[in-house]
Every structure is written in C-alpha cells, then in structure tokens.
Amino acid sequence: MIDITSVSRRDFLKWTALSTSGLILGSVGCTSKNSNITEFSPNLFITIPSSGKIKLVNHRSEMGNGVRTSIIMLLCEELNVSPNDIEIVQATGNSKYGDQNTDGSKSIRLNYERLRVMAAAAREMIETAAATQWGTKRSQLKSENGFVIYNGKKAPYGEFSLEASKLEVPKAPTLKNRSEFKLLEKKIPLIDGHDLAAGKAVFGMDVEVENMVYACLVRCPSVGGKVISHDDTQTLKVAGVIKTIQLSQIPNPVGVQNAIAVIANNTWAAFDGAEKLKVEWDLGDNSKNFKGPYEDYLKDKLKEADKKVHSVGDVDKNRTKKSVKQIYHSPFLVHAPMEPLVATAHVEKKRVKLWTPSQDPQRVRKSVASFLKLPLNKIEVNVTFLGGGFGRKSQADFSLEAVALSQLLEGPVKVVWRREDEIQHGFYHAQAFQEIEATLDSKGVPVTWEHKTVYPTIMSLFIPSSQTPAKWETGMGATSLPYNIPNISVKTAKVKSPVRIGWLRAVCNIQHSFAINCFVDKLARSQGIDPVDYRKLILGRPVKRKTERGPQDTARLISVINQCKNMSGWKDKVIHKKKMGFSAHNSFRSYIAMAVEIEGSSAEDVTVKQVDVVIDCGKFVNKDTIIAQMEGSVVFGIGALFYGKIDVVDGVIQQSNFHDYPVLRHEEMPIVNVQVVISDEEPGGVGEPGVPVIMPALANAITSAFGNEISSFPVKA
Amino acid sequence: MEKVNFQINAKQYSTAKEEKPLLWYLRDDAKLKGTKFGCGKGLCGACTVKVNGEAVRSCQTMLSELSGAKVETIESLGDNHPLFVAWKKYNVPQCGYCQPGQIMSASALLDKNKRPTSEQVSEHMSGNICRCGTYQRISNAIQNAGVNS
Numbered sequence: 093m094i095d096i097t098s099v100s101r102r103d104f105l106k107w108t109a110l111s112t113s114g115l116i117l118g119s120v121g122c123t124s125k126n127s128n129i130t131e132f133s134p135n136l137f138i139t140i141p142s143s144g145k146i147k148l149v150n151h152r153s154e155m156g157n158g159v160r161t162s163i164i165m166l167l168c169e170e171l172n173v174s175p176n177d178i179e180i181v182q183a184t185g186n187s188k189y190g191d192q193n194t195d196g197s198k199s200i201r202l203n204y205e206r207l208r209v210m211a212a213a214a215r216e217m218i219e220t221a222a223a224t225q226w227g228t229k230r231s232q233l234k235s236e237n238g239f240v241i242y243n244g245k246k247a248p249y250g251e252f253s254l255e256a257s258k259l260e261v262p263k264a265p266t267l268k269n270r271s272e273f274k275l276l277e278k279k280i281p282l283i284d285g286h287d288l289a290a291g292k293a294v295f296g297m298d299v300e301v302e303n304m305v306y307a308c309l310v311r312c313p314s315v316g317g318k319v320i321s322h323d324d325t326q327t328l329k330v331a332g333v334i335k336t337i338q339l340s341q342i343p344n345p346v347g348v349q350n351a352i353a354v355i356a357n358n359t360w361a362a363f364d365g366a367e368k369l370k371v372e373w374d375l376g377d378n379s380k381n382f383k384g385p386y387e388d389y390l391k392d393k394l395k396e397a398d399k400k401v402h403s404v405g406d407v408d409k410n411r412t413k414k415s416v417k418q419i420y421h422s423p424f425l426v427h428a429p430m431e432p433l434v435a436t437a438h439v440e441k442k443r444v445k446l447w448t449p450s451q452d453p454q455r456v457r458k459s460v461a462s463f464l465k466l467p468l469n470k471i472e473v474n475v476t477f478l479g480g481g482f483g484r485k486s487q488a489d490f491s492l493e494a495v496a497l498s499q500l501l502e503g504p505v506k507v508v509w510r511r512e513d514e515i516q517h518g519f520y521h522a523q524a525f526q527e528i529e530a531t532l533d534s535k536g537v538p539v540t541w542e543h544k545t546v547y548p549t550i551m552s553l554f555i556p557s558s559q560t561p562a563k564w565e566t567g568m569g570a571t572s573l574p575y576n577i578p579n580i581s582v583k584t585a586k587v588k589s590p591v592r593i594g595w596l597r598a599v600c601n602i603q604h605s606f607a608i609n610c611f612v613d614k615l616a617r618s619q620g621i622d623p624v625d626y627r628k629l630i631l632g633r634p635v636k637r638k639t640e641r642g643p644q645d646t647a648r649l650i651s652v653i654n655q656c657k658n659m660s661g662w663k664d665k666v667i668h669k670k671k672m673g674f675s676a677h678n679s680f681r682s683y684i685a686m687a688v689e690i691e692g693s694s695a696e697d698v699t700v701k702q703v704d705v706v707i708d709c710g711k712f713v714n715k716d717t718i719i720a721q722m723e724g725s726v727v728f729g730i731g732a733l734f735y736g737k738i739d740v741v742d743g744v745i746q747q748s749n750f751h752d753y754p755v756l757r758h759e760e761m762p763i764v765n766v767q768v769v770i771s772d773e774e775p776g777g778v779g780e781p782g783v784p785v786i787m788p789a790l791a792n793a794i795t796s797a798f799g800n801e802i803s804s805f806p807v808k809a
Numbered sequence: 810m811e812k813v814n815f816q817i818n819a820k821q822y823s824t825a826k827e828e829k830p831l832l833w834y835l836r837d838d839a840k841l842k843g844t845k846f847g848c849g850k851g852l853c854g855a856c857t858v859k860v861n862g863e864a865v866r867s868c869q870t871m872l873s874e875l876s877g878a879k880v881e882t883i884e885s886l887g888d889n890h891p892l893f894v895a896w897k898k899y900n901v902p903q904c905g906y907c908q909p910g911q912i913m914s915a916s917a918l919l920d921k922n923k924r925p926t927s928e929q930v931s932e933h934m935s936g937n938i939c940r941c942g943t944y945q946r947i948s949n950a951i952q953n954a955g956v957n958s
C-alpha cells in the first residue's frame with residue numbers, strides 16, 4: 093500500500109522447468125527479498141500439461157476490480173492462447189508469487205511487464221521445441237490459440253511441453269507491439285461474468301467446510317473496551333445455538349476486539365442468539381478520552397497545524413495582499429462492501445486452513461503464523477471471491493477472529509459479520525479538517541499556497557505513537573499539488589483517534605483532492621474566470637516533477653482537462669446555463685478529469701444528470717474494466733458526497749446499516765461517459781483514482797449552481 | 810413442531826414453521842447460495858427472490874409465511890436465460906455479490922412488463938444496492954433482456 097517495489101526483469105526471470113507431465117514454468121523472488129526459498133514451488137503462473145487445459149494462476153484478489161480477467165489477459169496475450177480455453181487457478185497467499193496485496197491500485201502496475209515476459213518466454217520455448225521436432229526454425233512457424241502451426245501442420249502446445257521444459261529459458265523474450273495485441277487494450281468481458289451473475293461464484297460468505305459451526309460476535313462498541321459481565325440465558329434458548337464463548341482482543345494492527353461469540357449450527361441461530369445476548373461493557377480509555385463528538389476535538393486541532401511537512405519557495409516572504417482562504421471538512425467514511433466480512437478457519441494440531449475474502453492473503457498468513465506461533469508453511473490461506481473490498485478486506489481482523497475461535501473450539505468455524513458489525517467495527521477513512529489560503533498576483537494566479545491538513549494517521553494502526561500523517565499520506569494530493577505555484581507550504585498537527593483508521597478507496601486523496609479542487613474553483617470564482625480555464629492558467633507550462641508517490645507529468649493532466657472540456661461540451665453547456673462542475677486530479681500514477689452536470693434547485697434535492705470522464709492511466713489491459721471502474725468510482729464518490737458520514741461520539745460509532753449510512757441507489761444513477769486515453773506511459777491505477785475526482789467536481793457543480801458554497805460533506809445529511 | 814410446506818425452484822420442501830428468514834433457510838439448509846446476505850434489514854436487495862412471482866426480500870420473509878408458496882431463486886434461471894445473455898452483453902458484474910438479487914428483481918419486473926421505460930427500471934430496481942456501481946449497465950441489460958425475451 094505504502095510503496096510499490098520496482099521489479100527488475102532479471103529478478104523475476106529466475107526460471108525453473110522440468111516435470112514429468114509437461115512444461116512448468118515458474119519464478120521466484122519477485123518483489124520481496126525475504127522470499128522463503130523453502131517454499132519455492134516450480135509451477136507458478138503457467139502450467140502447460142501434455143494434455144488437457146493450460147493452467148494459469150491469478151495471484152491477486154477479485155473484488156470487482158476485474159483483476160482475474162486482467163491478469164489472465166496479460167498471460168494469454170503473450171502466450172497466444174484464448175482466455176476461454178484455459179483454467180484459472182486462484183493462488184493461495186504465498187510470497188512466492190510476489191506482491192499479492194490487492195490494494196493501492198497496483199495489480200497492473202506490478203504485473204504488466206512481469207507476466208507478459210513469463211508468458212512470452214513460455215511461448216518461445218514451446219515454439220522452439222516444435223521447430224526442432226518439425227525440423228525447421230522458430231521464425232518459420234507461428235502460434236495461435238494454443239496451437240503451433242507450420243507448413244500445413246497444426247499441433248496443440250501440450251505436444252511440445254516435455255521437450256520445451258528441457259530448454260533454456262530465454263532471457264529476453266520478445267513482447268508484442270500494440271498493433272499485434274489481440275486482447276490488451278480491448279474490451280474483454282469478465283471471465284467470471286456468468287458465474288457472478290448466476291450466483292455460482294464462491295464468495296467468502298458461501299464457504300462451507302465439513303462439521304463447521306457458525307459464529308456471530310458481539311464486539312465491544314469502543315476499541316479496547318472490555319466485558320464486565322454478560323447474560324446469555326435468552327441466547328441459549330434459541331434453537332441451534334450451541335454456546336457462547338469469550339474472545340480476547342488481539343492488538344493492532346490486527347485489531348480483533350474483545351467480544352462474546354455466539355456459536356450455533358446455522359447462521360441465523362447465531363445472529364438471533366447474538367441479538368438476545370446482554371453484555372455490560374467497560375468502554376475503556378478511548379471512550380473516556382474522547383467525550384462527545386470527535387468532530388469537535390478534530391476541528392480544534394486545525395489551529396495547532398504548525399508542523400511543516402512540505403515546502404517550496406518561501407511562503408512567508410511572498411504573500412500578496414490579495415488573499416483567499418477556506419476551511420474544508422470531510423467526515424469519517426466506512427467501506428460497506430456488499431458482502432459483509434466473513435471468514436472460515438480450521439485450526440488443526442499443527443496446521444491451519446483458512447478461507448477468506450482477503451485483499452491481502454500474505455498479511456493474513458503472517459498474522460496467523462505469529463498469533464499461533466506456527467511456521468508460515470503450516471498456514472494455508474485460500475482466497476475466495478470478494479463481494480467488494482474497497483480496502484476493508486486488506487485488514488486481517490475478520491480472518492484472525494475465525495482462527496482464534498477455531499483454536500478455542502478445536503474445530504472449523506465460520507465467523508459471519510452482520511451489516512451492523514461491519515459499519516460499527518471498521519477501519520475508517522479518516523475524518524479531516526483542512527484550511528487552504530492562497531495569495532494571488534494581479535492576474536489572479538496564486539503566488540503563495542498554504543495548506544493545513546489535519547487528520548488521524550493510518551500509521552497509528554501500526555505504530556500507536558504515530559500522530560501526524562505519514563509522508564505517503566500527505567503525498568496523496570497535498571504535497572503533490574500539480575499547479576505551478578512558486579511558494580507552497582503544507583502543515584499538519586498531532587492528532588489521536590479513538591477509532592481505527594484504515595485505507596478506503598483512494599485513501600487521503602479523498603480529502604485532499606476535495607479541498608484542493610474546491611479551492612481552485614473558489615479562486616476561479618474570485619477572479620471571474622471559468623474554472624476549467626483557470627485550472628489551465630495556474631497549471632501553466634507542463635512540468636515533470638518527482639512527488640512523494642512517484643513522478644508527476646502535468647502535461648498529462650492538462651491533456652485530460654482539455655479532452656474532458658471538449659468531450660463534455662463544457663463551453664456550450666456553460667453558455668446555456670447548464671449546472672456544471674469540474675475537477676481534475678493525479679493519483680496512483682493516473683490522470684483524470686471529470687465534468688459533472690446536475691439538476692435540481694438546492695443541495696438537498698440535487699441529482700446528477702451526467703458525468704463525463706477522461707482518464708489517462710498509461711498503458712492498460714482491459715478497456716472495459718477501466719470504464720467499469722470509472723462508473724463505479726462515480727457511484728462510490730457521489731454516494732460519499734451526498735450521504736457518507738460516520739459519527740464517532742464517546743469513541744462509539746453511531747451509524748449501523750444502510751438506513752443511516754446510505755449509499756447511491758439505482759434511481760440516482762447519472763449517465764456516465766468514459767474516454768480512455770491511448771498512451772505509452774507506464775501503467776497507472778484505475779480502481780481508486782476516480783473517487784477523488786468526482787467528489788469535488790460534484791461539490792463544485794452544486795456551489796456554482798445554487799450559490800451556497802460546499803466546503804463540507806455529506807451535502808444531503 | 811408445526812410444519813410448513815412450500816416449493817423452491819419447483820421442488821417440494823417441508824420444514825418447521827418458525828420465525829426464520831427464508832434467506833437463511835435457502836443458504837444454510839437448502840444449500841442454495843446464489844441468494845446473498847447484504848444487510849438483513851430489507852435495505853439492500855442482495856437477498857431478493859421471487860415468491861409467487863413477486864420479488865421479495867428473503868431476509869424479511871419468514872418461513873412461517875410460506876405455506877403453499879412457490880419460491881424461485883437465481884438457481885431457477887437456465888444458463889441461457891435472456892437476463893444472463895443481456896448481462897453478458899453489457900458485461901454487468903463487478904464484484905458480483907449483488908447481482909443475483911439484481912437479476913431476480915429484474916426478472917420480476919420483466920414478468921409483468923417486457924418493455925419497461927428507464928424510469929420504470931430505476932424505480933423498480935432502487936431497492937437493490939450495488940456498491941460497485943453497476944447501475945448503468947443493469948439498466949441497459951434489463952431493457953435489452955426485455956426486448957429479447
């Protein structure tokens with residue numbers, strides 16, 4: 093999440109081959125230096141048996157990101173096989189595959205070249221073996237759809253796999269050019285599409301293992317609180333309830349809370365039993381130390397924002413008299429993936445099996461190993477389909493609850509979270525207060541830009557004493573300001589939090605892009621300049637700069653802004669008094685601009701009519717997945733801007749289900765048009781970077797249409 | 810205990826007449842896991858099935874109410890059902906978790922009206938949350954399936 097490890101071609105091209113059944117190609121090492129060589133297994137990613145289907149491994153988590161299709165497309169493209177003719181093997185959590193943490197929009201960034209090289213090498217070996225057998229040169233034959241073809245002869249890859257496995261692995265296989273692509277950059281339907289639609293895909297929620305029991309946990313409403321007493325008389329009367337059992341806290345970063353588990357022989361009995369359980373809690377320090385709404389505490393901290401984390405030029409010496417200033421607020425948000433959390437574990441004497449919808453199975457594996465004091469290779473983490481994740485399923489707590497309970501019960505157990513549990517025991521997107529002040533020159537261009545940004549840090553999960561945002565957090569927007577401003581300062585303050593802070597789709601880009609894009613509009617309004625033109629004015633000449641989270645090329649931002657202006661018919665619509673809003677942001681190495689058209693007469697009754705999106709995410713894999721992710725980000729972002737709000741009072745979450753944590757519904761869906769830029773730049777992310785663009789674009793539309801400035805959300809609550 | 814008899818996907822079932830949601834009977838007892846749990850409060854539609862032809866939230870439908878009822882779940886639709894064909898054409902699912910519920914709601918709509926307007930689709934489908942945001946594709950797919958069924 094924090095960083096992406098750059099992988100050199102040589103590192104992962106440590107091949108191994110040879111098996112009796114056919115060609116098996118594998119790689120070791122990949123991204124992590126501490127790859128455990130004893131775990132080395134030769135059959136990674138590609139297995140071509142002498143007969144039967146080619147097996148390809150997907151090592152990332154499918155959660156709506158379309159990654160099972162994208163990973164397989166990368167392999168199939170260079171292997172010259174059809175995605176419909178192969179079998180997908182879902183990898184268990186294991187460092188031998190390299191990074192598996194499906195978070196931070198980096199699945200393609202980490203694998204775009206790596207997997208293609210592996211597949212191209214495998215294909216070249218098959219072709220070489222075929223050429224030898226047929227007495228010709230590799231350059232004379234071709235491969236297509238899993239067959240080698242030469243001079244009227246046609247044979248499946250499997251026929252050559254034994255011979256191929258004896259060959260040297262080519263060091264630098266030739267990758268295809270764009271003009272040769274059959275799959276990449278095309279719109280390819282999800283390989284799992286039908287299984288997902290028909291309810292055949294197995295989610296974490298659908299796992300059943302023999303003799304398992306079901307558990308529903310009643311967790312302490314505040315983090316770190318304890319059970320004083322509990323009364324399970326009514327619970328035990330529920331048919332199907334077996335018993336109740338106390339579960340102890342596992343400290344952060346795992347973050348299992350003190351709880352009473354209701355164990356039953358079916359899910360409903362466990363739920364019903366949990367409903368009838370009476371627990372008296374000692375809410376603990378987090379409740380005592382954060383009396384009242386957390387918002388009040390955080391707001392005050394803005395005044396203490398004097399810790400400089402970024403500076404360009406000299407703000408103090410260069411302020412002009414023309415000053416514009418605004419405070420921005422954004423609330424805690426929760427993930428609410430459609431599938432609540434769930435995990436099934438079986439702890440045997442010296443071995444553990446887990447089935448979990450995890451975004452980060454290696455983290456789960458390590459956490460289980462250290463919790464049970466078992467070696468890593470005794471722990472098998474099977475990754476199911478994820479019914480959404482959005483960062484919540486990168487956490488290990490729900491998996492560890494199942495492990496801890498299975499150990500206590502000495503048998504397999506499935507822990508099922510109710511929606512209320514998911515809303516109230518989250519790892520929240522941090523509430524934030526920000527202030528931006530700029531002073532302008534005579535043309536209205538900022539000379540100084542001072543950004544104060546105050547929110548609890550995700551690092552507090554890992555290092556309890558952490559109280560200021562990490563560089564990679566402020567690097568998500570605040571210190572990567574694309575505008576050409578000579579004097580910049582970014583400051584933060586020390587802040588604590590009674591609740592756990594986690595990654596949520598786009599993370600700190602959400603609050604930073606909201607404040608920055610709303611403020612840029614405010615500056616434009618103050619100068620009477622069109623907000624799109626104003627963005628171009630203050631971006632100035634294109635620059636390439638290094639930021640905390642990678643290179644930034646503002647030419648690409650300018651380009652998507654221009655394209656989005658054209659695509660949306662911005663000028664015309666503004667002339668015709670349509671209610672429009674605009675925003676643009678660079679995150680996860682991608683550049684996105686959005687234009688939003690709204691209808692209605694006030695912030696309370698506003699609806700979104702149309703959203704036009706232009707994304708430059710560099711080289712890409714599945715065009716339709718990019719479009720789908722933009723549609724999804726728009727829905728996610730509008731929902732958050734309209735309704736998203738988690739209140740923390742006395743350290744306790746106030747919301748509980750979709751009635752008080754509403755998300756966007758079908759009737760509120762705008763038309764979404766997406767344009768994907770063809771580019772030769774390195775791949776960027778697509779799952780997250782749309783969210784921080786739609787939110788301020790919509791806020792700007794509301795502000796400019798109805799006159800009341802939106803500087804805080806949710807706007808409809 | 811008193812029994813209740815009903816059909817699921819044209820098969821006869823008999824079970825104790827209790828205050829247990831149909832959702833959990835389907836998933837844990839009948840082992841039909843295509844019907845999903847999302848909220849348990851009738852708020853999300855992930856658990857949508859048809860009872861006597863009407864789309865209902867199975868998390869809010871008690872076994873005790875089902876005497877003589879005909880329940881249809883996602884498993885009742887054949888692989889070439891027009892809704893599945895349309896779903897594929899528009900490549901609708903993202904994570905997929907809400908999709909069986911969406912399709913059962915859509916199926917109940919198309920049973921009554923093969924040519925719903927987009928407003929009718931929106932209105933009918935607004936009880937089904939898709940957190941991944943596939944609404945635009947769902948609309949297109951439903952209208953397409955209506956035309957082709």
Ligand code: FES
Pocket residue numbers: 845846847848849850851852853854855856857866867868869
């Ligand atoms: S689970 Fe029944 S409506 Fe959400």
Ligand code: FES
Pocket residue numbers: 156430479480902903904905906907908938939940941942943
């Ligand atoms: S596809 Fe994920 S919730 Fe609808």
